[in-house]
Amino acid sequence: MRPVALDIQSLSKTYKAGHHALRNISLQIPRGEIFALLGPNGAGKTTLIGIACGLVNATSGSIHIEGHNVASEFRTARKLVGLVPQELTTEAFETVQAAVAHSRGLFGLQPNPSKLEQVLRSLALWDKRDTRVSQLSGGMKRRVLIAKALVHEPRVLFLDEPSAGVDVELRRDIWNVVRGLRDQGVTILLTTHYIEEAEQIADRVGVINKGELVLVEETHSLIRRMGQRQLVLNLVSPLQQLPAALAPWAPALSADGLSLRCNFAQDISGTETALLLQTLSSAAIAVRDLQTQQSSLEEIFVQLVRSKS
Amino acid sequence: MNIEAIKAIYRFEMARTFRTMVQSILAPVLTTSLYFIVFGAAIGSRMTGIGEVSYGAFIVPGLIMLSVLTESIGNASFGIHMPKWSGTIFELLSAPVSTTEIVLGYVGAATTKSVMIGLVILATSTLFVPLQVLHPGWMLLMLLVTAFAFSLFGFMLGIWATSWEKLTIVPSLVITPLAFLGGSFYSLDVLPPLWRTVTLFNPVVYLVSTFRWCFHGKADVNLIGSIAFIAAFVALCLAITTWMIRSGWRLRS
Numbered sequence: 001m002r003p004v005a006l007d008i009q010s011l012s013k014t015y016k017a018g019h020h021a022l023r024n025i026s027l028q029i030p031r032g033e034i035f036a037l038l039g040p041n042g043a044g045k046t047t048l049i050g051i052a053c054g055l056v057n058a059t060s061g062s063i064h065i066e067g068h069n070v071a072s073e074f075r076t077a078r079k080l081v082g083l084v085p086q087e088l089t090t091e092a093f094e095t096v097q098a099a100v101a102h103s104r105g106l107f108g109l110q111p112n113p114s115k116l117e118q119v120l121r122s123l124a125l126w127d128k129r130d131t132r133v134s135q136l137s138g139g140m141k142r143r144v145l146i147a148k149a150l151v152h153e154p155r156v157l158f159l160d161e162p163s164a165g166v167d168v169e170l171r172r173d174i175w176n177v178v179r180g181l182r183d184q185g186v187t188i189l190l191t192t193h194y195i196e197e198a199e200q201i202a203d204r205v206g207v208i209n210k211g212e213l214v215l216v217e218e219t220h221s222l223i224r225r226m227g228q229r230q231l232v233l234n235l236v237s238p239l240q241q242l243p244a245a246l247a248p249w250a251p252a253l254s255a256d257g258l259s260l261r262c263n264f265a266q267d268i269s270g271t272e273t274a275l276l277l278q279t280l281s282s283a284a285i286a287v288r289d290l291q292t293q294q295s296s297l298e299e300i301f302v303q304l305v306r307s308k309s
Numbered sequence: 310m311n312i313e314a315i316k317a318i319y320r321f322e323m324a325r326t327f328r329t330m331v332q333s334i335l336a337p338v339l340t341t342s343l344y345f346i347v348f349g350a351a352i353g354s355r356m357t358g359i360g361e362v363s364y365g366a367f368i369v370p371g372l373i374m375l376s377v378l379t380e381s382i383g384n385a386s387f388g389i390h391m392p393k394w395s396g397t398i399f400e401l402l403s404a405p406v407s408t409t410e411i412v413l414g415y416v417g418a419a420t421t422k423s424v425m426i427g428l429v430i431l432a433t434s435t436l437f438v439p440l441q442v443l444h445p446g447w448m449l450l451m452l453l454v455t456a457f458a459f460s461l462f463g464f465m466l467g468i469w470a471t472s473w474e475k476l477t478i479v480p481s482l483v484i485t486p487l488a489f490l491g492g493s494f495y496s497l498d499v500l501p502p503l504w505r506t507v508t509l510f511n512p513v514v515y516l517v518s519t520f521r522w523c524f525h526g527k528a529d530v531n532l533i534g535s536i537a538f539i540a541a542f543v544a545l546c547l548a549i550t551t552w553m554i555r556s557g558w559r560l561r562s
């Protein structure tokens with residue numbers, strides 16, 4: 001078992017206005033894991049990250065980063081943490097280079113020009129190093145924020161919706177950087193609304209809704225467990241009535257009778273498709289073509305959030 | 310102690326000062342020159358000197374204090390209120406820095422700027438009046454301590470203020486009147502006894518009076534008392550600032 005890098009115990013947050021943003025959340029993330037936190041707007045994702053990074057005071061419960069309590073041992077804990085916030089907030093008048101170097105200093109590290117160059121290059125900011133941050137485009141500002149979070153070499157990185165409003169190229173750059181960090185043993189917690197992304201990059205996903213952690217599971221096993229596979233069959237001639245032999249697959253017929261949708265559990269063996277086709281041919285139903293569909297994390301997520309609320 | 314963080318904050322704040330160097334320096338020089346023209350030349354020529362000191366020379370310490378006070382408060386409060394308002398403060402709040410480092414960085418930079426302005430005004434005033442500084446060492450120390458004390462006060466103000474309006478209300482409603490009635494332009498001896506007593510409740514009186522002693526060797530009030538007052542003021546501001554940063558009052562939600 002890998003050591004726990006981020007340990008959240010019974011964490012609750014009630015804002016002054018009385019809003020319960022987090023309700024008794026417990027979550028352990030092992031070192032070197034990429035964890036995706038999913039949830040609708042207002043679920044409490046940013047609040048959770050805020051408490052871990054010292055921007056929000058917890059109402060009760062605790063967070064430990066690599067064994068250090070973020071409230072009582074804030075100096076040691078925060079040194080280990082990098083944060084890329086959801087909002088694009090950057091100093092306007094500084095140059096890219098100065099802004100990023102400033103972050104390194106704040107975290108107590110001496111200037112290191114080669115580290116600075118490496119971080120700027122990895123985010124395609126090197127050519128812009130002498131540009132004022134205010135003159136950059138939104139995507140470039142996001143790159144600067146990521147560079148600021150990486151330049152002090154954090155062990156735990158929080159990315160709050162890093163791919164919001166970001167083009168394909170930047171998204172690819174971000175994920176390359178994230179994977180590179182993971183390979184160095186950095187633990188990453190990210191939030192995103194692009195569920196395919198979580199599907200591609202995260203080792204585990206957590207779903208948070210109305211301040212409650214409704215599910216934490218390995219990405220692949222979740223899809224396997226919750227995901228449905230469907231076989232859509234396009235027929236040569238319209239079907240009037242569903243043969244009783246198809247009942248195990250809970251078939252649904254389209255209005256024109258030309259398309260038949262059959263459901264499989266995710267763990268079907270290969271023989272089940274053959275069996276279905278056999279059943280069809282013995283019922284004298286001719287198939288023009290067929291396609292399979294798999295439910296994505298997005299659909300699973302919508303289902304989960306609906307069923308819990 | 311996170312020395313690198315102090316350096317980073319200090320450098321960042323000083324860069325802001327130097328970006329606006331021309332306004333920062335030119336404005337106080339211009340204001341001071343206007344005061345000298347109006348008070349020193351126009352009114353001062355009708356005034357008799359105070360003691361052996363000419364009126365023009367008499368007002369120099371008060372003028373410097375006036376600028377140092379307003380500049381310290383304005384600059385330090387802006388320095389912390391701006392990131393609070395724009396959201397960039399998230400980085401400071403998430404950094405491994407304690408009250409000491411934050412105060413040394415922000416308040417240190419504001420103090421530096423105020424001392425620079427004080428010295429520039431001093432230099433400007435020599436263009437208008439012949440000036441003597443009897444206790445230059447004490448003068449510099451007073452300048453430094455006052456600039457620090459009011460930069461610290463401004464820093465608190467910047468955290469306290471929840472809007473730009475609130476940020477300017479305390480300086481204009483409290484500090485400016487206190488500064489003007491603090492004996493910058495007159496000796497307390499000229500006041501009727503009742504007003505003289507009232508004036509003694511104005512903390513600025515002690516600053517100006519002590520500062521004037523550094524120049525001319527004469528003070529309206531007790532020197533030790535003044536120093537004790539400034540020390541108490543700094544201690545109070547430090548205590549409040551520490552509490553603000555530790556608890557995250559108006560900084561963390």
Ligand SMILES: Nc1ncnc2c1ncn2[C@@H]1O[C@H](COP(=O)(O)OP(=O)(O)OP(=O)(O)O)[C@@H](O)[C@H]1O
Nearest residue numbers: 015017019021040041042043044045046047048562
């Ligand atoms: N400073 C605050 N004061 C009061 N309520 C707040 C504050 N910040 C957030 N909230 C409330 O707490 C809840 C959770 O907000 P949070 O920002 O954590 O959600 P989120 O999951 O990050 O949403 P999004 O996907 O929109 O970013 C919301 O209902 C929000 O209105």
Ligand SMILES: [Mg+2]
Nearest residue numbers: 045046086160
């Ligand atoms: Mg959010």
